[in-house]
Amino acid sequence: MSPVLFYGVPSGCSFGSIVALEWLGQPYRLSRVEMPEVVTGEAYRRINPVGETPTLLTADGAFLSESMAILNHIGARGVDRGIGFAQGTPEFDRLNQMLAFLNTSFFGAYVPLWYALEHGSEGTEKQVLGEFGRAKVRKAHADLSAMLGDKPWLLGGHRTLADAYFIGIARWNEYHQAVDRRDYPNLQRLFDRLQADPAVAFAHAVEEQRTAVSAGGFAGEVAFDQALAGIGLAA
Numbered sequence: 001m002s003p004v005l006f007y008g009v010p011s012g013c014s015f016g017s018i019v020a021l022e023w024l025g026q027p028y029r030l031s032r033v034e035m036p037e038v039v040t041g042e043a044y045r046r047i048n049p050v051g052e053t054p055t056l057l058t059a060d061g062a063f064l065s066e067s068m069a070i071l072n073h074i075g076a077r078g079v080d081r082g083i084g085f086a087q088g089t090p091e092f093d094r095l096n097q098m099l100a101f102l103n104t105s106f107f108g109a110y111v112p113l114w115y116a117l118e119h120g121s122e123g124t125e126k127q128v129l130g131e132f133g134r135a136k137v138r139k140a141h142a143d144l145s146a147m148l149g150d151k152p153w154l155l156g157g158h159r160t161l162a163d164a165y166f167i168g169i170a171r172w173n174e175y176h177q178a179v180d181r182r183d184y185p186n187l188q189r190l191f192d193r194l195q196a197d198p199a200v201a202f203a204h205a206v207e208e209q210r211t212a213v214s215a216g217g218f219a220g221e222v223a224f225d226q227a228l229a230g231i232g233l234a235a
Contacts, residue, residue: 001059002027002219004227005070006044007206008035008053011175013107015168015203017054017070020161022199022216024078029219030206031227036118038224046233057231068099071161082158091155098147098154098162106144107169109136113176137178145184154190159197167194168203 005021007014007030021028033039033053040051048055048065056064056073064070075084075095085091112133116126144166148154154162170191173179181188194200198215205212212218222230 001061002029002217003059004029004031004057004222006031006033006047006053006055006057006224006227008033008039009207010035011172011207012053013067013165013168014054015171015207016161016165017056017067017074017168018203018206019164019167019197019199020071020074020078020083022202022214022218023083023159023164024074024081025216026077027217027219030221031224032221033224043224043228043233046228057227061231067165068096068103071099071165072096075161083160083164094155095160095162099165101144101147102162102165102169106140106166109133109140110169110172110176110178112136113178114172117175133176134178137173137176141179141181141184141187145186148186148190150186152190152193163190163194164199167191167200 003021005014005017005028007018009032012035018030033044035053038044039053045051047057047063050065052065054065054067054070056070058064058073064073072084076087078084079086085095110133112129115121116129116133121129151157153159154166170181170187173181181191198213202212202214202216202218206221
């Protein structure tokens, strides 16, 4: 059985897992989950009680959630492709360190801004959340830019899972305009390089329901209800 990634739209952080699966090059399928309607519903909570995307149905038939866990699962299958590293190596530790920063500081910086947008905050609440969020986003960009330095990719000479996760979060700035990425030329350079990557172009096309040309192992999309029925969890 090929894995199935349940990915969230619009603009879910599951974008990075789609990119990583493309880089892996092994067969996989996708299942689209609308947010917030479907992701918070009873049917989706049968596979992820937290009601968040992404969730991966692995080749072994197990459900795995949380981006860091899914990316490390993909990475373990892609050591020979250089997108992940063997556990216990210094490279694995560096990758996990970067993924942790992206998952907490970089992702977390946008949380106040998403809250204000999704909950219709107004007045003082909107102002406070906006100022707090923008300050956090500026700091996260400055810190990540310093970590990247003049390296072509986040961990050095070639792309890894960290770069896949980065691009899925970095695009959130297009919603919130919290920073001008040009003020962080290291990150702008990385962002532009990733935007030109075929796997990233594929993930954008999938989200936008345009014709998507896979350079990896994409084996088709399965409707959410059909995916549940196929594993005996039909509503």
